[in-house]
Amino acid sequence: MTAPHPVLIVDDNERLRASLAEQLAFGGEFTATGAASIAAAEATIRADGARFAAILLDLGLPDGSAREFCAKLRRAGLRLPIIILAGAAGEAEVLPCLDAGANDAMVKPFRVQELIVKLRAQIARLADGTDGVCTIGPYEFRPTAKLLQEPRRGRKIRLTEKETAILAFLLSAGGAPVSRETLLSEVWGYNSKVTTHTLETHIYRLRQKIEANPAEARILLTDAGGYRLEAGYRA
Numbered sequence: 001m002t003a004p005h006p007v008l009i010v011d012d013n014e015r016l017r018a019s020l021a022e023q024l025a026f027g028g029e030f031t032a033t034g035a036a037s038i039a040a041a042e043a044t045i046r047a048d049g050a051r052f053a054a055i056l057l058d059l060g061l062p063d064g065s066a067r068e069f070c071a072k073l074r075r076a077g078l079r080l081p082i083i084i085l086a087g088a089a090g091e092a093e094v095l096p097c098l099d100a101g102a103n104d105a106m107v108k109p110f111r112v113q114e115l116i117v118k119l120r121a122q123i124a125r126l127a128d129g130t131d132g133v134c135t136i137g138p139y140e141f142r143p144t145a146k147l148l149q150e151p152r153r154g155r156k157i158r159l160t161e162k163e164t165a166i167l168a169f170l171l172s173a174g175g176a177p178v179s180r181e182t183l184l185s186e187v188w189g190y191n192s193k194v195t196t197h198t199l200e201t202h203i204y205r206l207r208q209k210i211e212a213n214p215a216e217a218r219i220l221l222t223d224a225g226g227y228r229l230e231a232g233y234r235a
Helices: 016-023 038-046 067-074 088-099 112-128 161-171 180-188 195-212
Strands: 005-010 028-037 053-057 082-086 103-106 134-136 141-143 147-149 154-159 220-225 224-227
Touching: 005 016, 005 038, 005 112, 028 038, 028 112, 053 067, 053 112, 067 082, 067 088, 067 112, 067 161, 082 088, 082 112, 082 220, 088 103, 088 161, 112 154, 134 154, 134 161, 134 195, 141 161, 161 180, 180 224, 195 220
Parallel strands: 005 028, 005 053, 053 082, 082 103
Antiparallel strands: 134 141, 141 147, 147 154, 220 224
């Protein structure tokens, strides 16, 4: 039998932590450890022998910013999935957390079974991840490192988590157009008020990074109500 996946729940609501831990443990697929603050979470992560398959991170913690905590974990090299738990009033804060390195989000109240599906998907995605290099235009795309390299000019372009996900999904489409709705679903992956404007903002920022002339895109193209990659384009 496969060992259960250990999950760290970071939430200052003791009743929610206990209830969520109990429901995740039911069936033996997960085990859960709780932390009521960022400081407690950091200590738990640093403890000898500590190993977690994923982190569930509440937005409203008493001792710091969830966004800054996500960024700190990523700077430290932790690649494990981070899923944000947000109250309805905190939905506007979700996007900055995703840009800082969180993988997904759930808006309270949520169904635990839906959370379990997301946990399974994120853990499996990490397990299947590689450091393989793909070519996009003049760039070498390293999705695990969230990096584009342009060998000809000796240039490196750092990408956000969402920019990386957008490029990876468009690349997987093999040059076919991907609708805005599909990209929103696949990249953001949660039911919220994220709109096509959010996606368009990310596309705009990506073009500023990768296109020689962002006003005349040659790599990241608008097509058929969505976007596609002209991965073989060379300037």
